[in-house]
Amino acid sequence: MSDSPHHPAWFVVLLSLCCCWTVCSPRPHHPTVPGTQPTQIHLSYTGSPTSMVVTWSTLNNTASMVEYGQGDFSLRNSGISTLFVDGGKKHNAQYIHRVVMTGLKPGFRYIYHVGSEESWSAIYSFTAVQDDTNWSPRFAVYGDLGYENAQSVARLTKEVQRGMYDAILHVGDFAYDMNDKDGEVGDAFMSLIQPIAAYLPYMTCVGNHETAYNFSHYINRFSMPGSHGKDMFYSFNIGPAHIISINTEVWYLDEEGSKDKVIRQREWLHKELEAANTPEQRQKQPWIILMGHRPMYCSNVAKDCIMDESFVRQGIPKQGMPGIEDLLYKYGVDLTIWAHEHSYERLWPVYDKMVMNGSMSQPYTNPQAPVHIITGSAGCKERLTPFVPNPKPWSAFRLDDYGYIRMTILNSTHLYLEQVSDDQDGVVVDSMQLIKLKHDSYSTRSYSGSRRDL
Numbered sequence: 001m002s003d004s005p006h007h008p009a010w011f012v013v014l015l016s017l018c019c020c021w022t023v024c025s026p027r028p029h030h031p032t033v034p035g036t037q038p039t040q041i042h043l044s045y046t047g048s049p050t051s052m053v054v055t056w057s058t059l060n061n062t063a064s065m066v067e068y069g070q071g072d073f074s075l076r077n078s079g080i081s082t083l084f085v086d087g088g089k090k091h092n093a094q095y096i097h098r099v100v101m102t103g104l105k106p107g108f109r110y111i112y113h114v115g116s117e118e119s120w121s122a123i124y125s126f127t128a129v130q131d132d133t134n135w136s137p138r139f140a141v142y143g144d145l146g147y148e149n150a151q152s153v154a155r156l157t158k159e160v161q162r163g164m165y166d167a168i169l170h171v172g173d174f175a176y177d178m179n180d181k182d183g184e185v186g187d188a189f190m191s192l193i194q195p196i197a198a199y200l201p202y203m204t205c206v207g208n209h210e211t212a213y214n215f216s217h218y219i220n221r222f223s224m225p226g227s228h229g230k231d232m233f234y235s236f237n238i239g240p241a242h243i244i245s246i247n248t249e250v251w252y253l254d255e256e257g258s259k260d261k262v263i264r265q266r267e268w269l270h271k272e273l274e275a276a277n278t279p280e281q282r283q284k285q286p287w288i289i290l291m292g293h294r295p296m297y298c299s300n301v302a303k304d305c306i307m308d309e310s311f312v313r314q315g316i317p318k319q320g321m322p323g324i325e326d327l328l329y330k331y332g333v334d335l336t337i338w339a340h341e342h343s344y345e346r347l348w349p350v351y352d353k354m355v356m357n358g359s360m361s362q363p364y365t366n367p368q369a370p371v372h373i374i375t376g377s378a379g380c381k382e383r384l385t386p387f388v389p390n391p392k393p394w395s396a397f398r399l400d401d402y403g404y405i406r407m408t409i410l411n412s413t414h415l416y417l418e419q420v421s422d423d424q425d426g427v428v429v430d431s432m433q434l435i436k437l438k439h440d441s442y443s444t445r446s447y448s449g450s451r452r453d454l
């Protein structure tokens, strides 16, 4: 739960380092020093509406400072920088800076710039997350966005800068790959998304394209809340939603200790969902939304879709590795968002391969199982993934073109999402309204809706 996160070491250090004061006296002039210019600036949400993390890179080491305020630079915080060396032959190095902007007034607009007295960035702005469980946060949601063929980026940039979203959810697979060309592809990708990610929290989960050098590019470049640095899973509350990000790569590592990682994540998720599903917690955050990179169900021509069983869903029983679908069902997860397959697919409510619609006429009104959505076609050099010709009955809608999701949590009972086709000049090609008059465990209900066994 984000109320008591296990913050990584850098986060604790940052908070202890942070000192916020009014800038009231002139500072001595410092000339710009080569290699200290901030690049790759991006925001992430801490889980507290009064704070926001800003992360950026410099080639040489320098101080980590941010000046910010409501239309001025009356506030100032400092943080820490970490030397990050790519694992390739060139050993390309950069300093990654993290500063927490504290003392924010929820819902208010702030300007900021980052850097040091040796070099400052341009000015950016963001709106502090609202501290209201009746708020209706708006998200752009996608996975599998690369540097080459990053088709959706122009449209997303335009929409972000028009104020259409409050946060981004990037469901794994970045840059293709961040470690490529000695990390230069990662640098280029982070600069590519800066016009998006410098203006609103860019929340992530890890995918299979981040595995190189023990996930070090992902771990170093992003600043997610919770135990991110160690395990790459975390959660946060935003408006009426509790959002959980998991690491689906634990089932695919094929290395010593991977069973421990699977079990540790499951144990964390179990406690996490148990706490999120108490009546008191669901009163505050009725929606539980889980994002992970590799889907449990999909109908593409891809190994993960056509193999007999999904590792994420059922685990790998022969190796003593459990899956997690039972937890999603037991604790009433409302929506799961996946990527990895380079296409869009909406499923009927499904559990244990059975369609469990609310009713035949209104499948997404009070469904009897989580709803799964796959959105992995933001654009990358691997292009699109075709579908198998005859999908299983749980597949409700499929589209093989480039795009992303717009999702709004309207209130405690209604969630709306739509898929935008970038190929079709921004046309909305699919939409769904999920209505939940009650958010709780599915397993305690007597089922009376439309159920179809496969």
Ligand SMILES: [Fe+2]
Residues within 6 Å of the ligand: 144, 173, 207, 208, 209, 293, 339, 340, 341
């Ligand atoms: Fe992937």
